[in-house]
Amino acid sequence: MAEDPKHGSESYFVLGEGLLTESVGGRARTLAAAAEAVTPPFRFSRMGPSGINRQLPDANRKKIANAMAAGGGGASQIPAGYTYLGQFVDHDLTFDKTNVMLDATVSPSALLQARSPSLDLDSLYGAGPADPGSARFYQPDGLHLKMGKTVAEEGITSKDGFDLPRGAGATAAAKRKAIIPDPRNDENLAVAQTHLAMIRFHNRVVDTLPASVPLAQRFEKAREVVTKHYQWMLRTDYLPRICTPGVISNVFANGRKAFEVGVPSTDVPTMPIEFSVAAFRLGHAMIRRAYNWNRIFDDGFGSLELLFEFTAHSGTLGGNQRLPSTWIADFRRLYDFREAGRSDLAVPAAKFNRAMRIDTTLVNPLRSLPGFPEGPEANLAFRNLARARMVHLATGQQMATFLRGKGVTVTTLTRAQLRDGNGAATLEALTQPQRDALFRNTPLWFYILREAELNGGRLKGVGARIVAETFHRAMEGSNASIVRDPTWRPSLGPNSTTFRMVDLLIFAFRGRKALLNPLGD
Numbered sequence: 001m002a003e004d005p006k007h008g009s010e011s012y013f014v015l016g017e018g019l020l021t022e023s024v025g026g027r028a029r030t031l032a033a034a035a036e037a038v039t040p041p042f043r044f045s046r047m048g049p050s051g052i053n054r055q056l057p058d059a060n061r062k063k064i065a066n067a068m069a070a071g072g073g074g075a076s077q078i079p080a081g082y083t084y085l086g087q088f089v090d091h092d093l094t095f096d097k098t099n100v101m102l103d104a105t106v107s108p109s110a111l112l113q114a115r116s117p118s119l120d121l122d123s124l125y126g127a128g129p130a131d132p133g134s135a136r137f138y139q140p141d142g143l144h145l146k147m148g149k150t151v152a153e154e155g156i157t158s159k160d161g162f163d164l165p166r167g168a169g170a171t172a173a174a175k176r177k178a179i180i181p182d183p184r185n186d187e188n189l190a191v192a193q194t195h196l197a198m199i200r201f202h203n204r205v206v207d208t209l210p211a212s213v214p215l216a217q218r219f220e221k222a223r224e225v226v227t228k229h230y231q232w233m234l235r236t237d238y239l240p241r242i243c244t245p246g247v248i249s250n251v252f253a254n255g256r257k258a259f260e261v262g263v264p265s266t267d268v269p270t271m272p273i274e275f276s277v278a279a280f281r282l283g284h285a286m287i288r289r290a291y292n293w294n295r296i297f298d299d300g301f302g303s304l305e306l307l308f309e310f311t312a313h314s315g316t317l318g319g320n321q322r323l324p325s326t327w328i329a330d331f332r333r334l335y336d337f338r339e340a341g342r343s344d345l346a347v348p349a350a351k352f353n354r355a356m357r358i359d360t361t362l363v364n365p366l367r368s369l370p371g372f373p374e375g376p377e378a379n380l381a382f383r384n385l386a387r388a389r390m391v392h393l394a395t396g397q398q399m400a401t402f403l404r405g406k407g408v409t410v411t412t413l414t415r416a417q418l419r420d421g422n423g424a425a426t427l428e429a430l431t432q433p434q435r436d437a438l439f440r441n442t443p444l445w446f447y448i449l450r451e452a453e454l455n456g457g458r459l460k461g462v463g464a465r466i467v468a469e470t471f472h473r474a475m476e477g478s479n480a481s482i483v484r485d486p487t488w489r490p491s492l493g494p495n496s497t498t499f500r501m502v503d504l505l506i507f508a509f510r511g512r513k514a515l516l517n518p519l520g521d
Helices: 033-038 058-068 081-093 108-114 172-176 189-208 215-242 245-254 273-277 279-286 304-309 380-390 396-405 415-420 432-440 444-453 461-476 501-508
Strands: 009-014 018-023 043-045 075-079 160-163 354-356
Touching: 009 273, 043 273, 058 380, 058 432, 075 081, 081 189, 081 215, 081 279, 081 501, 160 189, 189 215, 189 304, 189 501, 215 245, 215 461, 215 501, 245 461, 273 279, 273 380, 273 444, 273 461, 279 354, 279 380, 279 444, 279 461, 380 444, 396 444, 396 461, 415 432, 415 444, 444 461
Parallel strands: 009 043
Antiparallel strands: 009 018, 075 354
């Protein structure tokens, strides 16, 4: 997912291994030391073997990173909105609810659950409206989530409900800050507008609950409906776009073979570092350098840099305290509503944004992240490879062997496949000994992206299996779970088996063009 260069440090508490830490830019960690001393750390685990003796030297990784961030590759058929839906999901999986629970009296087990991966939208709901630390995310009725109002600009009036809620605090920076549980969802405008769409989805579900649901139960019922539809959309719409569909179907029909096999379904899940540090960083490859954002910032003028600037977590909202009305998303350019039979919500092909293909290349802006001096540390590809070395991540070859040992059918990529790929990163800059080392011990992230590149831009083999099993476990371990409730079916889409992201948006925005695209054509 798109990385915020202002993030300061990262730590991985790997079960059985302890705390592995790196500092980024010299910034201190966010939780106070006293709180950390009594708070269980977010629990990562190792799905496969350790790659402690299989890591490439810095010189190799720098050359690989430069090759990956040189641009190239190509566009995919995946609508660009799924890039940032993936980032929203990543934040949901890794959301740390501790910050909104520290003032409450909670048990150690509740704290542990708060710091564990699941797909139950904690990043949207926090600890719920009854929690003192989370009440600020909700409207006074304790049922609806707050939304914000844009600021008028260039003749476009301010519009209520099209920005994240803001305005708390005394300083300009504090007033800009989004009032949402996870501030990372305001680090670029695409994920911020995705978060806002999820707020609208929840609020619409609240408004359409049957009158028979008692007032005291309406929030929890709405949350259950929202969460299960969200999980269904991820299972049937998002995952088959980024992974070979047969792998997803196999895992959800037959269960996991490699990750937390046989554990009680309600046990607290962990997060495999192979997923967090490698497989689910597939989204970095999907990022475009620019977007046809709306009718004002059209023809590629919605640059990646501007999508970061017009937030409060990574930018300054362009010097405003609220999002300018000119920057409201046109969701028709990010998702293909023709999939839902809504040709009236389609835009011309030249205006539509498709994600970049999932392969071994990143767009050029990710080679020089803002906030870092020129050099390897500013290259997102190098940072990903360095992070993998820090946590002793298994190589692609190790993971292929491990999965076969668990009964998973997976073929190890050949030397020629790793060398040549399919129209993405080239390795000419590496010396022959460096290439030989890469082909023997391929960094897992590069390996997974090469698999996808050779599979038309969908994860396959090692990458697909890691992603499918992690999502399955995260859904299984959620409070509301379509895995533990296999008879559940969606009710807010066109039928009892279909609920896609376009269906979620149609429901959330009442199917109205004026809400999905308030700035007009």
